[in-house]
Amino acid sequence: MKYEKSNKEIITKIFSELSNGNDEPLLDAMSEDMQWNWMGSGQWSKSFVGKKEVLNDLWKNVRTTIKQPYKVLVHRIIADGENVVVEMTGQNETTTDQEYKNNYCWICRLKDGKIFEINVYMDTELVTKAFSK
Numbered sequence: 001m002k003y004e005k006s007n008k009e010i011i012t013k014i015f016s017e018l019s020n021g022n023d024e025p026l027l028d029a030m031s032e033d034m035q036w037n038w039m040g041s042g043q044w045s046k047s048f049v050g051k052k053e054v055l056n057d058l059w060k061n062v063r064t065t066i067k068q069p070y071k072v073l074v075h076r077i078i079a080d081g082e083n084v085v086v087e088m089t090g091q092n093e094t095t096t097d098q099e100y101k102n103n104y105c106w107i108c109r110l111k112d113g114k115i116f117e118i119n120v121y122m123d124t125e126l127v128t129k130a131f132s133k
Helices: 007-019 023-029 049-066 124-131
Strands: 030-038 047-049 072-080 083-090 103-111 115-120
Touching: 007 023, 007 072, 007 083, 007 103, 023 030, 023 103, 023 115, 030 049, 047 049, 115 124
Parallel strands: 030 115
Antiparallel strands: 030 047, 072 083, 083 103, 103 115
């Protein structure tokens, strides 16, 4: 009988890698039709629909605004069915040498081992300052 990883195990592995600056497991786990929502009311609060848009419009900006490797410090991971919640703090600097230590709460929804939705709650004012060059 084949062992299927739980949603919590999948997300825990992804964030273990992100903590070490490796974003590839996160990108690989995204379903093609995923939606990534930056919650809030700032100029960067928006939805990115489809993996292609997430990579081209969102993650491209992350990679060019935040010094690589992008790192996080995970405080807790809580799972309930298809939902996995991750509370964390970014441990980063911008490419203009500004400290960027945002606090996050990500709610990840998985189906068949793939992420199909992420709702991100964070300090949107800090995002606007960092991402508006």
